[in-house]
Amino acid sequence: MTAVVLDGIVLGLQFGLLGVGMTLVYGLGGVLNLAYGQAAVLAAMVVAITLGDGAPALVATAAGLLAAAAGGVVIDRTLLRPVYRLRGEHRVLLGLLLTLGVAFVVDGLLLWRYPTGALRLAIGGEAVPILGVRMRVGSLWASGISLAVGAVLWLFFRATTLGRAVRSAIQDEVGARLIGINPAAVRTFIFALSGALAGLVAVTRSMTSPVSVTAGFDFTILALIVAVVGGLGSVAGAFLAGVLLGIISTVSAFYIGQYITTIVLLAAAALTIVMRPRGLLGRQV
Amino acid sequence: MTAEPDAPVDADAAPLGVSARPPRSLARAYWPVAATGALLALVPLWLGEERLMMRLAVDALVFGLYAVGFNVIFGSTNQLFLCVGALAGLGGYAAVILTEEAALPMAAGLVLATALATAVGGLLSWVAVRRSLGVIFTGIVTLTFSLSFANLLLGQRELTGGETGLVVSAGAGFLEDRIAAYYLFLGMLVVFLAVFRALQRSHVGWAFRALRDNELAAELAGVDVARYRVYAGLIGSAMLGITGAVYAHSNEFISPSTFAFGHVDVRVLVMLAFGGLGTLLGPVVGTVVFAVLDEILVDTGQLRTVLYGLLIIVLFLGFKRGVVPAVTDFLHLLARRARSRVGRPS
């Protein structure tokens, strides 16, 4: 049981980061980015290719994250401009449909060029015993990176001027303008951050299991579930929901079965929307 | 330069779809339905010899039927049901399992399967209305239903055959003939379109339009918005369920991919956006155009996905109302010009 829960936490930390990227973009841009998972896959493919070219892992990872971040910026600055002129549901709906289109384009192009592409970062070494459970080194690296990035994000949002500016723009965009914040610039930054987070999760995932070129949609759905359960727009909520859902997912996979697990996660999102649409932590940012 | 290039402004109230008023006279209201039926009835005369082409034509018609069902739910009452494939699949799998496993007569299986899909769709609609979920949350909840259903199909191997699907052996003999199947689905399309038009013209349709235009105003005018939403959910789901059920019986086999979200829902959404959401003939135009497009793009492989994506982007960015409303407007303009020319004293 301990092993299952520990695995759940490893998975959940990554779910959390994935959800944060989704929830930030929604909180700031009012867009549910359905091309989010494609950013992850794009990063994974760039890492795989640069690794194949003989680049060191760190450089390859940096290139991957940069590519995903750039993708986010491009979408924000070009395609989504008309979306930002709309309000309310029209805005979310148009954003949803346009990013769905982007998802198809990216998926199609990647599958066309790299039909069997996959990223697997094998990290060698002896399994390490933790709480009496032998944990693989890849899992430890993945968790360590996720935890560290989570902590850095937390500090960034609490203690830096830019981080506070992001939170303020999510909470009250007019208020943010009034104190001299340019919400459009903050939003572009968040799209870049979101893309990089998706890319990072793809990289940490690949330390325990391969990330294939077809994984985009699954990443998106997972991020959507986590963001919804945590409360759309809530960073802390997404992280909490991620860890929770990670544990639920490994426990249910262990005791019930893999396909039921997906349904359990989906049901968690549906139930959250029906019972408590604000999510676990509401709109605390 | 305007003050804030990025500041949200109250742009056109409804970026998607229109809510055109149907004509009053019976003949003018139904002739497009009859004309559609008559025109499409000619297709087998042209393609009848080619079995493969007829097969594609049947598939196209089935998508047309899905699109009408979705149009009733989303086009009329703005409930974003991202479970078109799942509801059709529910009908399809239920119909096959009921006749093959439970050995029911085919008709009974069809009725029960349709009832099941109707009930599930109605339930989703009821929950969405009860909890006032709005477009996006309705979309997410129905999407989770779609994906759960797909996983259930894969997981419940003994009942559904998992990934490989089910072989449909008890299929009604005449449906194996593609031409017969074509006319059966065409008949259904005519009936669905007639139902859609009748809905538009009825008191319910008036309420639908009112609540599409302005929900609050509709509510104030005494329209029971909630109830009409659920009605639309029930009727549309029934259409999806029966289409899925009949389609399953007309096929040699069904599998999860037959009804997959990426296969059915996305395509229906694009077809309808192209044709014109909420319009009578939007689904028909979408069906025909995409059938032809598929035939042209048949050898492009993955690039077809890319083209689909680009099409979605272009459609929703630049062409929000769809072909049918644009053409209708143009015809109205021509008619008005002609009238004014006649009316002008020489």
Place this chain on the structure above:
Amino acid sequence: MLEVSSLSAGYQGKNVVEDIHVEVGAGEAVAIIGSNGAGKTTLFRALCGMLPVSAGQVRFDGANITGRPTHRVARAGLAYVPAERHLFPGMSVRENLVLGAYPGRPDPAAFELVLDLFPRLQERRRQPAGSLSGGEQQMLAVGRALMSRPRLLVLDEPTTGLAPKLATAAYQALHSLKEKGVTLLVAEQQVPLALSLADRGYVLENGRIRLGGASEDLARNPEVRRAYLGVA
């Protein structure tokens, strides 16, 4: 310091305010009085780039700021406190104040000034802004605006939703700000309060400036007395 000349602005091509001339000199307190719907908020929104300007000019510190985006107007030193306040409800009082100094670091002297003026904010510094009472939120909104050490503080109906006692207290705070040399432009329906604070005033009616002059003259003007001071 602020010169508004021949300004017209409104919504969807329809002007709500027309041909507005308003001037505010450094160190002055100026009131814009008018009833509900006279166009005070529209005027202020146009000043700080929240609404497109259809004609005329806004000059601030000699620079033409007509139609500049809101955040650039704010950075130029014009701090606008709208009647709806637009605080950041999920952040603490302290964080709201710190953000007021964006993009710089908060200036200790500005902190001191704000906490001196509104000691309540010191008590509540750890509470989320959303949990404050109406009066406290108004204090925080003014305090947040002051954190940027603005050259001009523009307040729209600072007494909105406040009980009479609190409204008076709010104006006492504004009085002491004025004594400290902060330039003020205030829109107000509660005309006696506004005229007691302001050196000069303008009367806005149906989107146009009807009268302008020193506060004492306005207070003596029979029309103003009848319409706004409840004197027959």
